[in-house]
Amino acid sequence: MGNVKRHVLFLVVVFFFTGCLSNKTLEDIQGEGMALPEKFYCTREFTTWESVIILPVEIEGKKKNFLFDTGASLTVLNREEPQGRKIKVTGADNRKGEAYMERGVSLNLGEVEFKDFTALNLPMEDFESHVPDLGGLIGQSVINKANWLIDYPHQKITFSSDSLIDESFEKIEIQEIRSTFYLPLTIAGNEYMAKIDLGSNEALTVPADSELAKIIRDKYDFEETDDWNLSINGLGRALKSTGQVDLTMGGFEFDSVNTVIKESGKLRVGNKFFQNYIIYLDMMNSAFYIKKYHALELE
DSSP: OTTOOEEEOOOOEEEEOOGGGGGSOHHHHHTOOEEESSSOEEEEEOEEETTEEEEEEEETTEEEEEEEOTTOSSEEEEOSSOOSEEEEEEOTTSOEEEEEEEEEEEEEETTEEEEEEEEEEEOOHHHHTTSTTEEEEEOHHHHTTSEEEEETTTTEEEEESSOOOOTTSEEEOOEEETTEEEEEEEETTEEEEEEEOTTOOSSEEEETTSHHHHHHHHHSOEEEEEEEEEETTEEEEEEEEEEEEEEEETTEEEEEEEEEEESOSSOEEOGGGGTTEEEEEETTTTEEEEEEOOHHHHO
8 A cells, every 4th residue: 555645534324223223213322321420521632643533531441542433323342352233334435334233331531421322343453553542433322412612723622511612602503413413514605514524534525426526626626536545344445536625604714625525425524624623512402613713812
């Protein structure tokens, strides 16, 4: 593979259950478990890998590093030996694979215990050389049990059972589907709903077979490349186009957004889209807020 750069996406979509799990919806499974204590407030600094947030977690008596992934329908554990019932999964790059579902999982993030939730597990050896002591991905079966304030410029994340913002934040009207938020983006005069996928290291990812891909190829300059893509189903070859587009979201203008057109199940925005912002995922009220830093605030 030489010096080819690996572009990372971590979406897990559970689309098929077997046996006794077949009478449960994904929403039912995401809702299992709780956060303890009932009232909590915790702030942690984070590191990143390719802009994806890494958080220190204690699980099964061991300290591990977990990737924070709002695009993952469920939390995923890195296990060499599978546990639970086998199911089929699809990655963000639309490649299909297999994982195992286990119940009654608990982990500690700071002083907060996320208890008795359902998770997937599978070996994640392709990630282990990049993230030491990799425990897995924090997905929606944990994320939907707290509100999350993510300060990208200062690399801090705060999670709480209560509200974390003030009037300096702007609320963006969103759609929520299965605990995942979709933001309205205006591109080339048209409005689109983009999934907030903080497991992605791209700013904006556009599905290759979409009408939007055709529009922006005509309007902007794109370069075709042959690259590698690392997803929950491992490393795979990926044809893609890269360029920059202008867009708006609410009252915010985003100029020259780095954009990738590639095989993808959804239009999505990733961590690099928010690199100069604080964002707030109000999971308790299904709301999204954003605030831009100014130079003086960063000093």
